[in-house]
Amino acid sequence: MREEVKESVLTVEQQKKITMSGVSGVDSFSETCILLTVNGKRVKIEGNKLKVISFSEGSGNFAASGEVTLIRYGAAGKLSRLFK
Secondary structure, eight states: OOOOOOOOOEEEETTTTEESSEEEEEEEOOOOOEEEEEEEEEEEEEEEEEEEEEETTTTTTEEEEEEEEEEEEETTOEEEEEOO
């Protein structure tokens, strides 16, 4: 049985606001780190004063604000750097 893969779009505005679609879960969050699950893979967002603004499990839409310093995307336990 195949798992449905949803399209995921990540937008970062001036390293202060993040929106992402296709998110299946918010695993944990703090002022310095947010961990998400997207299509069975982990996304790690690091920064300062991070806040989860909204998350809809039904639509998969996620939004956060704060100073974004790093985003890593990859399989569980192994993350690759998207930007610095």
